[in-house]
Amino acid sequence: MTTRVGVVLFPGTNCEFDTADAVRLVGGEPVVLWHQERSVGDVDAVVVPGGFAHGDYLRPGAIARFSPVMSAVAEFAAGGGPVVGICNGFQVLTEAGLLPGALQKNAGLKFVCAPAKLRVETVSTALTAGAEVGQVLDVPVNHFEGNYTCSPETLAELRAEDRIVFRYLDNPNGSVDDIAGICNAGRNVVGLMPHPERATSELLGSVDGLVLWRSLLSAATTAA
Amino acid sequence: MTFDVRVEVLLRGGIADPAGSTIERSLPTLGFEGVRDVRVGKSIRFTVEAVDEGAAVAAVEDMCARFLTNPVIEESVVSVEPAGGAA
Numbered sequence: 001m002t003t004r005v006g007v008v009l010f011p012g013t014n015c016e017f018d019t020a021d022a023v024r025l026v027g028g029e030p031v032v033l034w035h036q037e038r039s040v041g042d043v044d045a046v047v048v049p050g051g052f053a054h055g056d057y058l059r060p061g062a063i064a065r066f067s068p069v070m071s072a073v074a075e076f077a078a079g080g081g082p083v084v085g086i087c088n089g090f091q092v093l094t095e096a097g098l099l100p101g102a103l104q105k106n107a108g109l110k111f112v113c114a115p116a117k118l119r120v121e122t123v124s125t126a127l128t129a130g131a132e133v134g135q136v137l138d139v140p141v142n143h144f145e146g147n148y149t150c151s152p153e154t155l156a157e158l159r160a161e162d163r164i165v166f167r168y169l170d171n172p173n174g175s176v177d178d179i180a181g182i183c184n185a186g187r188n189v190v191g192l193m194p195h196p197e198r199a200t201s202e203l204l205g206s207v208d209g210l211v212l213w214r215s216l217l218s219a220a221t222t223a224a
Numbered sequence: 225m226t227f228d229v230r231v232e233v234l235l236r237g238g239i240a241d242p243a244g245s246t247i248e249r250s251l252p253t254l255g256f257e258g259v260r261d262v263r264v265g266k267s268i269r270f271t272v273e274a275v276d277e278g279a280a281v282a283a284v285e286d287m288c289a290r291f292l293t294n295p296v297i298e299e300s301v302v303s304v305e306p307a308g309g310a311a
Contacts, residue, residue: 059294095294102296104235109242149239149297174240 002029003220006043008073008089010035010053010064015086015197019049022197026213028220035067045082045126045220046073048089050142050195060088060103060145061095070096082126082219083189087143090181090191099184099191100158101150106143107174113142115205116194117169118180122162125183126219127190127212137208139194141172141180146193148175148182158182166192188223226271226307227280231292231300234265239297268292271307280304 005023007030009016020030031043035053040046053064064070070092077083077098085093093099106112120128120135131137150158155176158164166181173193181192196209235241243264251259274280281304288300 058292062291062294094296102294104239104297105242107240107242109246147240151296 003027003045003217004029004031004043005217005220006031006033006040006046008033008035008046008048008069010051010067010092012053012055013049013051013088015050015088015195018195018197019047019086022200022209022213023047023217025200026210026217028213028217033069035064035069038068038072040069040072040076040081043076043081044223045084045216046076047216048073048083048085048092049197050087050089053088053092056088056145059091059095061091061093064092065096074098077184077186077189080186080188081223082216084127084216085189085191086195086197087141087146087193090193091145093189093191098189099182100154101148101182103143103145103193104147104149105145106147106172111144112146112172114140114172116141116172116180118166118194119169121164121167122183124162125165125187125190126223127181127183127192127216128165129219130215131211135211136169137166137196137199137211138206139196139199139209140206141194142198143173143193146175147173148179148193150176161185163187165190166194188219225276225280226273227277227304228307229270229272229280229284230303231268231284231288232265232303233268233288233293233298233300234263236297236299277304277306 199206199209244262
């Protein structure tokens with residue numbers, strides 16, 4: 001049976017095709033979930049891809065979190081289903097309260113679009129189970145509001161509970177503690193600013209994203 | 225009653241404000257010296273129907289907490305007054 005991965009599509013999302021391709025590349029079947037849908041159907045995992053959902057009006061993710069599909073995604077996550085938010089998807093998950101903290105404008109007010117080196121900090125998540133702690137992945141970033149911030153209490157909790165999933169080796173946006181990605185307490189919801197779907201082929205300059213997609217597919221198959 | 229509402233959204237103290245600091249660094253090039261603490265926010269204006277001013281303020285504060293601001297990084301200043309011309 002093929003593992004089905006829901007790819008959430010808001011008006012303004014623009015990474016859905018790349019994400020669907022990445023899912024296919026590792027043997028999964030992408031299923032597009034339009035933001036007005038009230039159910040995620042029978043998918044085994046959900047990805048909230050990058051882009052500019054609802055034009056990023058008000059704040060990135062602020063309006064997307066009220067789309068009907070987000071209640072279904074929250075319910076899926078509460079049941080232990082793997083959910084990954086990439087870039088704008090990470091912003092949507094923080095606004096929706098599925099992940100703590102917020103993404104503020106990059107330090108230096110620069111839009112960054114460049115390859116980035118990420119260190120895998122924990123393999124106990126739906127997205128990193130197949131990787132190794134300390135492994136360095138080459139995955140591009142492409143964002144203006146990717147500077148992760150949170151209260152000192154939340155940061156202490158993320159550290160103590162081993163919930164910082166990725167750190168930048170060379171921080172491109174000023175994020176606190178070099179954070180590139182985090183997970184929830186259940187470890188099934190992961191958000192990250194870099195784009196693993198853009199690191200899936202030698203033609204794209206890196207295949208380092210594949211280990212993450214394979215991990216997600218494997219977590220999805222187990223959760224199903 | 226109709227009320228005119230102004231919501232000013234600002235980044236919380238301690239949250240980096242790169243737009244504000246860029247403006248602050250640029251002003252001296254125009255000869256404006258001594259400008260400090262530039263903060264860039266947004267202003268949201270609308271009218272709202274409510275039974276009285278207290279109800280209007282309560283509704284607007286709820287909007288701020290749940291939608292208009294992200295309390296992790298932003299705070300708001302709300303001003304509510306009877307719509308222009310109302311007695």
